[in-house]
Amino acid sequence: MEDTVLKVEKFSAFFGDNRVLKDVDLTVRRNVVAALMGPSGCGKTTLIRCVNRMHELIPGAGVAGKMTLVDEDIYTMQPIILRRKVGMVFQKPNPFPTMSIYENVIAGYKLNGIRMAKSELDTIVERSLKRSALWDEVKDALHRKGTFLSGGQQQRLCIARALAMNPEILLLDEPTSALDPKSTSQIEELFVELKRNVTMLLVTHNIAQAARVSDVTAFIYLGELVEFGPTEKMFTVPKDKRTEEYLTGKFG
Amino acid sequence: MTGGHVGRRLAKDTLFKGAVCLLAFLSLLPLFLILYYITMKGISVINWDFLFSLPRPIGESGGGVANAVVGTLMLIALSSVISVPCGIAAGIYLSENKTGKLSNTIRLSVIVLQGTPSIVIGIIAYLWVVAPLKTFSALSGGVALSIMMLPVIIKTTEETLKLIPYHLKEASLALGVPYYRTILKVVLPSGISGILTGILLSVARITGETAPLLFTAFGNQFMNVNIFKPIDSLPYRIFYYAMSPYPEWHSFAWGASFILVVLTLALNLIARGISAKWKIQF
Ligand SMILES: Nc1ncnc2c1ncn2[C@@H]1O[C@H](COP(=O)(O)OP(=O)(O)OP(=O)(O)O)[C@@H](O)[C@H]1O
Numbered sequence A: 001m002e003d004t005v006l007k008v009e010k011f012s013a014f015f016g017d018n019r020v021l022k023d024v025d026l027t028v029r030r031n032v033v034a035a036l037m038g039p040s041g042c043g044k045t046t047l048i049r050c051v052n053r054m055h056e057l058i059p060g061a062g063v064a065g066k067m068t069l070v071d072e073d074i075y076t077m078q079p080i081i082l083r084r085k086v087g088m089v090f091q092k093p094n095p096f097p098t099m100s101i102y103e104n105v106i107a108g109y110k111l112n113g114i115r116m117a118k119s120e121l122d123t124i125v126e127r128s129l130k131r132s133a134l135w136d137e138v139k140d141a142l143h144r145k146g147t148f149l150s151g152g153q154q155q156r157l158c159i160a161r162a163l164a165m166n167p168e169i170l171l172l173d174e175p176t177s178a179l180d181p182k183s184t185s186q187i188e189e190l191f192v193e194l195k196r197n198v199t200m201l202l203v204t205h206n207i208a209q210a211a212r213v214s215d216v217t218a219f220i221y222l223g224e225l226v227e228f229g230p231t232e233k234m235f236t237v238p239k240d241k242r243t244e245e246y247l248t249g250k251f252g
Numbered sequence B: 001m002t003g004g005h006v007g008r009r010l011a012k013d014t015l016f017k018g019a020v021c022l023l024a025f026l027s028l029l030p031l032f033l034i035l036y037y038i039t040m041k042g043i044s045v046i047n048w049d050f051l052f053s054l055p056r057p058i059g060e061s062g063g064g065v066a067n068a069v070v071g072t073l074m075l076i077a078l079s080s081v082i083s084v085p086c087g088i089a090a091g092i093y094l095s096e097n098k099t100g101k102l103s104n105t106i107r108l109s110v111i112v113l114q115g116t117p118s119i120v121i122g123i124i125a126y127l128w129v130v131a132p133l134k135t136f137s138a139l140s141g142g143v144a145l146s147i148m149m150l151p152v153i154i155k156t157t158e159e160t161l162k163l164i165p166y167h168l169k170e171a172s173l174a175l176g177v178p179y180y181r182t183i184l185k186v187v188l189p190s191g192i193s194g195i196l197t198g199i200l201l202s203v204a205r206i207t208g209e210t211a212p213l214l215f216t217a218f219g220n221q222f223m224n225v226n227i228f229k230p231i232d233s234l235p236y237r238i239f240y241y242a243m244s245p246y247p248e249w250h251s252f253a254w255g256a257s258f259i260l261v262v263l264t265l266a267l268n269l270i271a272r273g274i275s276a277k278w279k280i281q282f
C-alpha cells in the first residue's frame, strides 16, 4: 500500500538462542501514531531497536523475517543510511553534553559531516525547535549547553534533534518515563500536535498516554503480537483475554 | 550511660583526630622541606644570564642552562608526538573492547611497562635507535621517554572513556553516524578533560627522568635542535653540574633543579585546572 511507512512481516529477534520476538506482523501507515504496549520484558524495546537496526549492535543479537521502510528492505540497506531516515528518542534524555542547544539540534548533520550554509542550518534549528515546542523557551539561549535544560526540555531537545533529520518514522522508547507529570503532559501535547505530519512508533507503559496520543495500538505479550488495531476499539472491547487482563492491571 | 563514659569516648575521639592530623602533617613535611630547600638554594641562581646562556667550559665562570631548557622542551615534544596518538588509540581500543585477547595483552603490557625500570627502557631505546643510527640523538631520547609516557596515557584514556555513558554513543549511532565518527566526534570530545590531564601528568612524570637519557639523548653542551644529534636536558645538566667539583656549578645544579621543579609543579597544576574546568556534565 502506498501510504505504508513501516511494514513488519513474520519478524523474529534473538539474543543468542533466546527468541524474544516471535513472528511479529505489524503495519504502520503514514502520519499515524502506533503505540506498543505490553508487560515489562515482552520485547517492545527490542522491536523498535530492530527498526533502526540498533539491535544488531549487541553481541550475539540476531533477527529473522522482513521489515520494510517505505518499500525499501531495512535489512538490505546500509545501517547508517537507514538510521538517518529513522529518528529515535530514548527513555533517558541524552543530549550531547559537549554541544550547545543549537549544535544538538543539527547534530545529525554535523556529526555526519554534511556541510550546509549557516542560513540553512538556522532554518532547520528554528523549525525543529518549533516543532518540538521548545523554541520559545530556548530561542535566546541557543548557544548554551543542552545539558543546562530541565529533563523535559532535554527530552524535547532530543525530539528536535530527531525531527531535524526529517525522518520517515520516529521511534520513541518510553520517552516520558523519566520525566515529571508536567513535562510528561507537555510532551504528550506535543505528540498530538506532531502526528499530523509525523509517523511515530511509541513504546509506553502508560495506558492513558496511549489512549490520548495513539491511533493504533499493538499489544505484545512474551514476544508475540497478541492484538493490533485501533486504540479506541482495543481499549473498550479488547479481543484477546490477555489484552484485557493487561488493560485492567492484572499484570504489568 | 554515665557522663564519664561519654567523656572518655570524646577524649579518644580527639586523640584519634589529633593522631591523624599529626601523621598527615609528617608525611607532607618532606615535600615542603624539599621545596623549601630547592627554592632557597636555587632561586638566587636564576637570572637572565643563567636562563639564556650556554654552559661554559671548565675554568670559565658563569654560564647557564639555555640548551638544557630547549632540549627538555624538545624531548617533551618528541615523546608526546610519539606517545599521545598511540596511547589514545590503545586507550580507545581498551574502552571499546573490555574483554578479548588483544585487550588483555595490552592491559598486561601496560602493567609490565609501568613497572619497568627507566634505565632498562633507556637500553631498549639504545638498541632500537642509537645503535642503528650509530649516534646518540634527541630522537632516541624521545623514543625512550615516549615508552615511559605510554602506560599513563593508555590508562587514563581508558578510565576516562569508560565513564562516558553508553547512551551518548547510542544517540550518535541512532543518528546514522558511523562508528569511527562517533568515537572521534562524540566519545573523545566528551572525555577530553580526562585525556588531557593524563597527557600532562605523563609529561610531568618524564620531565625529570635522567636514567633513560644517559645513553640516548646523552647530553650536549651546545645548543642543538637537530633531532638526529645529541641533545641536552635539565635532568642531565643537573647531574653534570652536581657531579663537578666546582662550587659555582653546584649552585647551577640547584638553579636547574628549581626550574625543573617549577616546570613539573606547573604541569600538575595545569592538569588539575583542566580537569576541573573542562569537566563535562553528563
Ligand atoms: N542486552 C540483552 N541481552 C540479552 N537479553 C536481553 C538484552 N536486552 C533484553 N533482553 C531480553 O529480551 C527480552 C525483551 O526485552 P526488551 O528490553 O525488549 O523488553 P521491553 O518490552 O522493552 O521491557 P520494558 O518494558 O521493561 O522496557 C527480555 O526478556 C530481556 O531479558
Ligand SMILES: [Mg+2]
Pocket: A044, A045, A046, A173
Ligand atoms: Mg523497554
